[in-house]
Amino acid sequence: MxxxxxxxxxxxxxxxxxxxxxxxxxxxxxxxxxxxxxxxxxxxxxxxxxxxxxxxxxxxxxxxxxxxxxxxxxxxxxxxxxxxxxxxxxxxxxxxxxxxxxxxxxxxxxxxxxxxxxxxxxxxxxxxxxxxxxxxxxxxxxxxxxxxxxxIEAPDEALLSAVLVKLFADRQIAVPAGLIDWLVPRMDRDLGLARRLVARLDSEAMAQRRPLTRNLAAENLNILSKK
Structure with a gap:
């Protein structure tokens, strides 16, 4: 595509x-x-x-x-x-x-x-x-x-979840139900990673003309986690 x-x-x-x-x-x-x-x-x-x-x-x-x-x-x-x-x-x-x-x-x-x-x-x-x-x-x-x-101490899961909500909202991205709850336990408790992930998902969804989905999130989290 x-x-x-x-x-x-x-x-x-x-x-x-x-x-x-x-x-x-x-x-x-x-x-x-x-x-x-x-x-x-x-x-x-x-x-x-x-x-x-x-x-x-x-x-x-x-x-x-x-x-x-x-x-x-x-x-x-x-x-x-x-x-x-x-x-x-x-x-x-x-x-x-x-x-x-x-x-x-x-x-x-x-x-x-x-x-x-x-x-x-x-x-x-x-x-x-x-x-x-x-x-x-x-x-x-x-x-x-x-x-x-x-x-500022290392974030807990509650903070990581809340930050992801805010980052998506800042970019006016509609998030599918359950996506953030699925992401949080699968990613490092790193707010910098959260910021990079949301920016990448915003860019990739537009570039590929794809909606934000769990599969798209998983693909890009995997890419970022290897860097």
């Missing part, structure tokens, strides 16, 4: 508080973010695997605090003063990538110091602890290593 050309038009995930799925895996992290006044020195590091909900939590926190929000790889030294002075709160996402862009380590170091001096809350998100970030700047490494942190 000829494949249909598909265009990746993108989609915007729903990132409001009402769309956030609270489970035992993320409840402690969410509670911690809700009380920045209790953070030691006004700083917190949110750690969790790919797809665990860090971006969603950061979006909620940013909306509710008025925080500036940007990825670590986009940081430049001349941004630190503006970020720390104009918003009263800052979110730096994917901090584990801070060493991958020229000037980003220096910028984060300055931002750390300026936020302390100006009583600006600072939230970082990352996939791994700072020891794994390959930070070259010793002063930044020492500060990141001493930063208080909270983790």
């Amino acid at each position: 000829a494949r249909q050309l598909t265009l990746d038009l993108g989609h915007e995930p729903a990132l409001s508080r009402d769309d956030f799925l609270v489970t035992p895996a993320n409840a402690l992290a969410l509670t911690t973010l809700e009380a920045p006044e209790n953070w030691p020195q006004g700083r917190m590091l949110l750690i969790g695997p790919d797809g665990a909900g860090k971006t969603h939590m950061a979006a909620i926190w940013s909306a509710e605090t008025g925080a500036a929000r940007m990825p670590a790889s986009s940081l430049r030294p001349d941004m630190a003063d503006r970020l720390a002075s104009q918003h009263g709160a800052v979110v730096i996402e994917d901090a584990h990538r801070v060493g991958q862009a020229a000037g980003a380590e220096e910028a984060l170091f300055h931002l750390w110091n300026l936020c302390a001096a100006r009583e600006c809350w600072l939230l970082l998100t990352a996939r791994t602890p700072p020891r794994d970030w390959q930070i070259a700047l010793p002063d930044l490494f020492s500060r990141m290593s001493a930063m208080p942190s909270v983790r």
Whole structure:
């Protein structure tokens, strides 16, 4: 069967508080973010695997605090003063990538110091602890290593199921009855895999002009699980 050309038009995930799925895996992290006044020195590091909900939590926190929000790889030294002075709160996402862009380590170091001096809350998100970030700047490494942190734990089946429901809904995909209950026990408890699977099913169903079925889901889960 000829494949249909598909265009990746993108989609915007729903990132409001009402769309956030609270489970035992993320409840402690969410509670911690809700009380920045209790953070030691006004700083917190949110750690969790790919797809665990860090971006969603950061979006909620940013909306509710008025925080500036940007990825670590986009940081430049001349941004630190503006970020720390104009918003009263800052979110730096994917901090584990801070060493991958020229000037980003220096910028984060300055931002750390300026936020302390100006009583600006600072939230970082990352996939791994700072020891794994390959930070070259010793002063930044020492500060990141001493930063208080909270983790999003590995998802349980309830969270994985709820995330799949949300991912399909974000793409406005009609899901056959029973498909998610069939998928959950057959896939790793990996929210990144869930995101990749839904994106692939969306693309393949369109390209093959096939409805979303258990067979299509099984085929593509098998492909992704081998990668």
